[in-house]
Amino acid sequence: xxxxNLRGYIILLGAAGVLGFPVVFQSAxxxxxxxxxxxxxxxxxxxxxVLFDHELHDGYASCVxxxxxxxxxxxxxxxxxxxxxxxxxxxxxxxxxxxAVDRYAAIDTDKAGRTMVYHxxxxxxxxxxxxxxxxxxxxxxxxxxxxEACHEKHR
Amino acid sequence: MKxxxxxxxxxxxxxxxxxxxxxxxxxxxxxxxxxxxYETNRGVLVDLSRCIGCRxxxxxxxxxxxxxxxxxxxxxxxxxxxxxxxRPDQNAYTVVNKYDSLLWEHPLFRKIQCNHCLEPACLTAxxxxxxxxxxxxxxxxxxxxCVGCRTCMIACPFSIPAFRYDSAFSPRIMKCIFCYxxxxxxxxxxACVEACPMEAxxxxxxxxLLSIARKRMRREPHRYVDYIYGEHxxxxxxxxxxxPVPFAKxxxxxxxxxQPILNFVKDFLAMVPMVLTIWPGLFAGIFLLCRRRxxxxxxxxxxxxxxxxxxxxxxxxx
Numbered sequence: 001x002x003x004x005n006l007r008g009y010i011i012l013l014g015a016a017g018v019l020g021f022p023v024v025f026q027s028a029x030x031x032x033x034x035x036x037x038x039x040x041x042x043x044x045x046x047x048x049x050v051l052f053d054h055e056l057h058d059g060y061a062s063c064v065x066x067x068x069x070x071x072x073x074x075x076x077x078x079x080x081x082x083x084x085x086x087x088x089x090x091x092x093x094x095x096x097x098x099x100a101v102d103r104y105a106a107i108d109t110d111k112a113g114r115t116m117v118y119h120x121x122x123x124x125x126x127x128x129x130x131x132x133x134x135x136x137x138x139x140x141x142x143x144x145x146x147x148e149a150c151h152e153k154h155r
Numbered sequence: 156m157k158x159x160x161x162x163x164x165x166x167x168x169x170x171x172x173x174x175x176x177x178x179x180x181x182x183x184x185x186x187x188x189x190x191x192x193y194e195t196n197r198g199v200l201v202d203l204s205r206c207i208g209c210r211x212x213x214x215x216x217x218x219x220x221x222x223x224x225x226x227x228x229x230x231x232x233x234x235x236x237x238x239x240x241x242r243p244d245q246n247a248y249t250v251v252n253k254y255d256s257l258l259w260e261h262p263l264f265r266k267i268q269c270n271h272c273l274e275p276a277c278l279t280a281x282x283x284x285x286x287x288x289x290x291x292x293x294x295x296x297x298x299x300x301c302v303g304c305r306t307c308m309i310a311c312p313f314s315i316p317a318f319r320y321d322s323a324f325s326p327r328i329m330k331c332i333f334c335y336x337x338x339x340x341x342x343x344x345x346a347c348v349e350a351c352p353m354e355a356x357x358x359x360x361x362x363x364l365l366s367i368a369r370k371r372m373r374r375e376p377h378r379y380v381d382y383i384y385g386e387h388x389x390x391x392x393x394x395x396x397x398x399p400v401p402f403a404k405x406x407x408x409x410x411x412x413x414q415p416i417l418n419f420v421k422d423f424l425a426m427v428p429m430v431l432t433i434w435p436g437l438f439a440g441i442f443l444l445c446r447r448r449x450x451x452x453x454x455x456x457x458x459x460x461x462x463x464x465x466x467x468x469x470x471x472x473x
Binding site for chain 2: 104124130134139145147
């Protein structure tokens, strides 16, 4: 346990060092226009790609609903606020930066920060998509909640 | 006469002390065998508020375990309307049932499979040791030694083990084995967990899962009832459940005892060796003693009459 904690912190420190550079150029990063459409195709062997209309969702939700505390604004979840009061504006704000593609692989277990006090229950990438998309669609009463509305079956 | 009474009282004391020693020590015996699970016990946390009833877990289980094709395809949601309360059987180690509840914003779905108890009733009921509780937490079954008595099916408080009745030549118990052979023993989560798109299933060390469950409850108290099903049920299970509605409303059996099923028979079972070893000797001894006493008493009587006869004779002689 001690060992994995230590390893987590070392990785975190390393990541902080690497990520320090993009933060310097955050003004340049902010100037980058958000994509109109995001193609999510990690399950392309099973289903057709999911075409996420980023522009459409811009009108429905604020950036922090999905990008939490990395899109340059305070997060919407009050639980996150004590640590992430102001939010950071990172150059790389894609979901898989924090949400592991394979949440049980050793390398992704460290990446998701499962050894940390508050980030020990971070969903994996697939879980993060479904939890956020479907939950929101259910609450606002619009948008797909069934499987095949997003995942086209291969014929 | 005095000597005979002494021996009897000594025997009496011995027997009564032996019997009382055998009967009056259940507490000490039970506590010596208390077992709260392996430290390495893995488990799965099921979050009912997340499940959307996609049945991906059922499909993944079917593929992983090489089970027969289902009657109703896994992507067919009509199964929830056709069959309300399905149970795991010989063709499916896990099933998902739907529960409509007015207490929650969307229908609830509950996945059923073996809960992999910390102290499994099936294992303790099996007299040929066909079941094994692995240090990883799985309760696995060995068909090679099973005699097909089906006691485990009766012992299980969750009615999980099923029997392959329709196979005349290879009948066996069919139940979830936590994907032990193919995944758990290699440190990987079971197939159902990996397939769950909503991460309604979370795999991990049981102790960590309990703390994650509590953290979710503390963080979103409106989202969960304050109870973890499986923390204490049947002495604790590897699979744990948290729910937005009272568990009885989602088909959970709240009558399951909060201690291992074994505890109910432990005292009785501890007596069995005593009955088999001490009782035959004890009762044979009592029987022999009674017979001897009878015969000794008989000879004593005749001697007494002889003596009195002699006295009479002597008196006659006088």
